[in-house]
Amino acid sequence: MKGMINKTLGIPFIIFFTLFAIGINYCGSLLAETIVFPLYLDSVLSISVVAICGYVPGLICALGSNFLLSIFTHSTYLFSICHIMTVTFAWQIFILHNKNSDKPYTLDCFLWAGFWAALSNGIVGNMIADLVFAGNTGRPSANIVVQGIYGAIPNLSFANNFGGLLENMADKTLSAVLSYVIYKFVCYIGEKGK
Secondary structure (H helix, E strand, O other), rough: OOOOOOOOOHHHHHHHHHHHHHHHHHHHHHHHHHHOOOOOOOOOOOOHHHHOOOOHHHHHHHHHHHHHHHHHHOOOOHHHHHHHHHHHHHHHHHHHHHHHOOOOOOOOHHHHHHHHHHHHHHHHHHHHHHHHHHHOOOOOOHHHEEEHHHOOOOOHHHHHHHHHHHHHHHHHHHHHHHHHHHHHHHHHHHHHOO
């Protein structure tokens, strides 16, 4: 079995799962804001969409999630760049895995996808926050970490960049692990359905 299982799934499942992931990404972001949790949680299942359904549904998930967040929260469409990078790095990791193995994706694949997404999101997201919003992401839960670092080291640029990188590492690691669990569940259900 190759890593990507979208060839065995029907179009209705791919559409359903992509819409489901967009909803979970949106709800995750709202939850993080409501309880003032210092993570973004806006791409919780994006990696799983790429692993299960492929790159195009992953892009739709990324853009759809950011579209909803731009309309209903304090987020901006500029951060869709970060969402696109998340699914693009995941796709590249899964393509590399498929070239070297016929086995299903491993947790390592998901963690590497999360690592590269976190690094790219930390750099680009912080640049957007710095240049467009003067270091303020517009999300109080995300700004808590930056404020804490700024209290210890009063340099806003350093606090914003370092805090954003830390938040993205934690956020994308959680996303990678949850996406792996969902991937394994879908694989299990697929095997039981045969």
